[in-house]
Amino acid sequence: MSQEQRNQSQVATANRSFFNNPRNRALIYQFLLLLGLGYFFYNIVSNTLANMEARGIKSGFDFLFTASGFDILMTLIPYDATSTYGRTFVVGLLNTILVSAVGIFFATIIGFIMGVAYFSRNWLINRLSIIYVETFRNIPLLLQVFFWYFAVLAALPSPRESMSFGESIFLNVRGLFLPEVVGEPGSNWVVFAFFAGLGITWYIKKWAKKRQDETGEQFPVLSTGLAIILGLPLLAMLITGIPFYLEYPELKGFSFRGGVTVIPELMALTVALSVYTGTFIAEAVRAGIQSVPHGQTEAARSIGMKERKIMSLIIVPQAMRVIVPLLNSEYQSLVKNSTLATAIGYPDLFTVFVGTSLNQTGQAIEIVFMTMAVYFVINMIISFLMNRFNASVALVERK
Amino acid sequence: MKEFKPLPARPAPIQTAGPIGWIRNNLFPTPLNSLVTLLILAFLATIIPDLVSWLFIDADWEGETQAACTSEGACWVFVSAWMQQFLYGSYPTDEIWRINLAILVLGAVIAAPYLLPKDLRNKVGVPLFLAFPFVGAAFLDGRLFGLEFVSTDYWGGFTLNIFLASASIIIAFPLSFLWALGRRSDMPFTKSVCIVLIEFFRGVPVLALFFMGSVMLPLFFPEGTNVDKLLRVWIVLILFMSGYMAEVFRGGFAAIPQGQYEAADSLGLSYWQKTLLIILPQVIKVSMPNILATFIMLFKNTTFLLIIGIFEILSTTQTALSNSNWLGGHAAEGYLFVALVFWVCCFGMSLISANIERKLDTSHRS
Numbered sequence: 018m019s020q021e022q023r024n025q026s027q028v029a030t031a032n033r034s035f036f037n038n039p040r041n042r043a044l045i046y047q048f049l050l051l052l053g054l055g056y057f058f059y060n061i062v063s064n065t066l067a068n069m070e071a072r073g074i075k076s077g078f079d080f081l082f083t084a085s086g087f088d089i090l091m092t093l094i095p096y097d098a099t100s101t102y103g104r105t106f107v108v109g110l111l112n113t114i115l116v117s118a119v120g121i122f123f124a125t126i127i128g129f130i131m132g133v134a135y136f137s138r139n140w141l142i143n144r145l146s147i148i149y150v151e152t153f154r155n156i157p158l159l160l161q162v163f164f165w166y167f168a169v170l171a172a173l174p175s176p177r178e179s180m181s182f183g184e185s186i187f188l189n190v191r192g193l194f195l196p197e198v199v200g201e202p203g204s205n206w207v208v209f210a211f212f213a214g215l216g217i218t219w220y221i222k223k224w225a226k227k228r229q230d231e232t233g234e235q236f237p238v239l240s241t242g243l244a245i246i247l248g249l250p251l252l253a254m255l256i257t258g259i260p261f262y263l264e265y266p267e268l269k270g271f272s273f274r275g276g277v278t279v280i281p282e283l284m285a286l287t288v289a290l291s292v293y294t295g296t297f298i299a300e301a302v303r304a305g306i307q308s309v310p311h312g313q314t315e316a317a318r319s320i321g322m323k324e325r326k327i328m329s330l331i332i333v334p335q336a337m338r339v340i341v342p343l344l345n346s347e348y349q350s351l352v353k354n355s356t357l358a359t360a361i362g363y364p365d366l367f368t369v370f371v372g373t374s375l376n377q378t379g380q381a382i383e384i385v386f387m388t389m390a391v392y393f394v395i396n397m398i399i400s401f402l403m404n405r406f407n408a409s410v411a412l413v414e415r416k
Numbered sequence: 417m418k419e420f421k422p423l424p425a426r427p428a429p430i431q432t433a434g435p436i437g438w439i440r441n442n443l444f445p446t447p448l449n450s451l452v453t454l455l456i457l458a459f460l461a462t463i464i465p466d467l468v469s470w471l472f473i474d475a476d477w478e479g480e481t482q483a484a485c486t487s488e489g490a491c492w493v494f495v496s497a498w499m500q501q502f503l504y505g506s507y508p509t510d511e512i513w514r515i516n517l518a519i520l521v522l523g524a525v526i527a528a529p530y531l532l533p534k535d536l537r538n539k540v541g542v543p544l545f546l547a548f549p550f551v552g553a554a555f556l557d558g559r560l561f562g563l564e565f566v567s568t569d570y571w572g573g574f575t576l577n578i579f580l581a582s583a584s585i586i587i588a589f590p591l592s593f594l595w596a597l598g599r600r601s602d603m604p605f606t607k608s609v610c611i612v613l614i615e616f617f618r619g620v621p622v623l624a625l626f627f628m629g630s631v632m633l634p635l636f637f638p639e640g641t642n643v644d645k646l647l648r649v650w651i652v653l654i655l656f657m658s659g660y661m662a663e664v665f666r667g668g669f670a671a672i673p674q675g676q677y678e679a680a681d682s683l684g685l686s687y688w689q690k691t692l693l694i695i696l697p698q699v700i701k702v703s704m705p706n707i708l709a710t711f712i713m714l715f716k717n718t719t720f721l722l723i724i725g726i727f728e729i730l731s732t733t734q735t736a737l738s739n740s741n742w743l744g745g746h747a748a749e750g751y752l753f754v755a756l757v758f759w760v761c762c763f764g765m766s767l768i769s770a771n772i773e774r775k776l777d778t779s780h781r782s
Contacts, residue, residue, distance in 0.1 A: 043602065043603045046603065046606065047603050047604075047605040047606055050605065050606055050609065051605060054609065060638075061636045064635070064636055064637060064638050064639070065635045065636055067638075067639050068634070068635045068639055069635065071639055137449075138441075138442070138445050138449065139442065139443065139445070139449045139452060139453060140442035140443055141443060141452075141453055141456050141457070142452065142456070145456065151763060151766075152759070154762075154766075155712075155716075155758065155759045155762035155763045155766065156716075156755045156758055156759055156762075157716040157717070157719040157730070157758055158716065159719045159720055159722065159730060160719060160730055160751060160754055160755055160758070163730070163734075163747075163751060164747075164748075164751045164755070167737070167747045167751075168747040168748045168751055171747070172745075349619075352621075353620075353621035353622070354621070356621040356623040356624065357623065357720070357723075359623065359723060360722065360723055367621070367623060367624070371624065371627055375627075375631065381631040381632050381635065382632060382635070385624060385627060385628055385631070385632055388624055389620045389621075389624050389628075392619070392620060392621050392624065393619050393620065396619055
């Protein structure tokens with residue numbers, strides 16, 4: 018074959034296989050996708066602009082600086098009807114963070130207790146754990162929220178006949194009333210002592226790890242740390258003369274004044290969220306513990322470890338590898354599910370922003386996207402923290 | 417020679433076998449455990465009699481109106497009087513056979529792959545499956561079939577929850593598979609589009625998506641088009657579901673050994689032949705338990721539609737509770753009924769999923 022012929026045949030192959038070349042195909046497909054998406058978004062944007070003009074909807078974020086004109090049931094920062102929509106946003110955000118944090122706290126506790134209870138030798142405890150998980154996992158969350166709010170909390174007695182626990186905690190149809198801890202001058206020292214205790218404990222932990230790595234000697238970090246974290250504030254309290262007093266809620270007229278009030282909406286939502294998410298966390302804990310082969314326990318016993326050490330050094334660290342990624346997604350879904358607040362009127366971000374503010378301003382696009390962005394960011398933060406935690410428990414491969 | 421006659425075996429010691437042994441081992445193994453057992457038993461003893469008498473013994477079962485509820489216990493008359501609303505919403509009574517028929521067909525479509533001969537399974541079963549949502553919706557609507565027209569405003573009740581959930585997952589199936597394929601493809605642009613889609617629909621609260629469907633989607637359509645509310649909800653549910661299912665499929669892809677791809681390539685199969693004939697069946701098999709779990713989640717989440725004013729079962733319950741003829745505080749009965757209905761469905765599906773998982777489990781761990 019002459020040089021020319023060979024070139025010709027190469028060209029022919031190249032011609033034939035232009036569409037069969039995966040690289041060219043990929044380029045064409047992606048170009049088509051880009052065209053399609055471009056057309057789709059062009060349509061949406063032009064339709065939206067036309068619709069908004071036709072309906073007289075304003076756009077832009079100016080509304081954030083105008084007065085909202087409505088009051089909010091529960092606010093963590095000062096707020097009234099003259100406050101701006103921007104402040105409404107912050108109030109809602111804080112309420113969302115509050116209910117999510119409290120929900121995550123209780124869900125974790127319930128979940129871990131129930132997950133471990135599954136492995137109890139006691140038949141009753143094991144059954145209770147199974148019944149709890151299978152009951153509450155299979156009932157829609159919104160139904161549980163309604164159940165606690167409309168069937169349980171609405172059946173509580175009126176303020177005058179409220180249930181009282183030691184004349185300091187009151188529970189009635191208006192909510193839960195707790196005594197408030199009020200600090201007097203000097204209370205700052207106690208808070209400072211607490212944080213100082215945390216810092217010292219962290220330092221001791223580092224020192225103990227280093228010493229154990231070098232000499233093999235162990236140091237009781239947990240008990241010393243607890244003693245320091247609790248002892249230092251106690252000492253500071255005694256020195257400054259107990260600078261705290263409790264403000265008890267008192268019945269005045271038709272309701273209670275003073276102290277801390279937990280509104281029934283918050284109670285119902287927290288209980289429902291923690292009980293519902295607790296079932297999934299219990300399942301995660303169960304799966305985690307089951308994922309540790311029994312041989313690990315046997316091996317630990319055969320080298321003479323104590324039962325408690327086996328739990329804390331062998332089982333838990335390995336179970337955590339399975340549990341933490343699952344916890345991550347459960348926490349995220351709890352935050353997302355906290356939007357159900359809007360069904361019972363707890364003023365979370367969704368209720369005050371997508372609910373009330375959207376109704377009043379009509380600026381659907383800005384408000385819905387701002388809200389979505391917030392949940393996105395909260396979930397990214399949770400994900401980031403849990404991934405950091407996960408990295409600390411993950412399997413370290415041989416180097 | 418004396419024959420050896422063994423003595424009859426003595427029964428096991430009463431402390432270790434039989435009911436007493438079981439109780440000792442499982443209820444009172446240690447002092448602390450015994451205390452907990454006694455506490456739990458005492459707790460159960462205080463609540464169970466009251467609960468049983470409220471639920472069954474003192475309850476009112478028969479009657480038509482609230483006046484029939486005279487005793488102390490639960491008023492199940494409330495549930496029976498509203499039963500049709502709970503199940504079918506305000507769908508015209510004469511046309512309810514259409515809903516029942518559609519439910520039966522849904523069951524048949526799900527059962528079809530098991531009943532059809534092997535060579536027809538994919539050719540008939542899959543198109544049936546994919547056509548069901550559209551044909552079913554048209555049938556309930558009635559106009560195309562020459563039946564009486566029933567506007568979607570009248571659709572409701574528990575059957576609506578079932579239809580919305582199944583219609584969404586059926587359409588989400590191919591869509592999410594495409595997204596999952598896109599996510600693992602080598603084409604950078606396609607890949608990033610799929611990642612953004614999946615993460616968006618997974619990361620945003622489903623309520624926000626529903627609001628997007630009810631307040632923002634109308635802005636996206638050309639002026640003057642009026643898209644049915646239920647249709648918008650359906651679109652949102654499909655997209656939401658696809659986001660979650662795509663991640664389930666991604667997990668399934670990860671479980672398929674590389675050798676399967678290589679074997680398909682060496683046979684000279686094209687990309688789509690390889691994906692649809694070799695990989696997809698295995699992916700579905702591996703991810704079946706997770707698909708069911710996702711479906712259970714979607715099914716429970718259909719109650720969230722109450723917030724944007726769709727008359728699914730929970731919303732109907734709320735309406736019934738605030739009805740002026742039934743203002744007797746029947747919240748507990750109503751919610752218990754809805755909870756029972758959901759519980760039976762979801763628990764049943766989770767049993768099926770656990771069963772599949774056990775069948776597929778080929779590990780030698782016990």
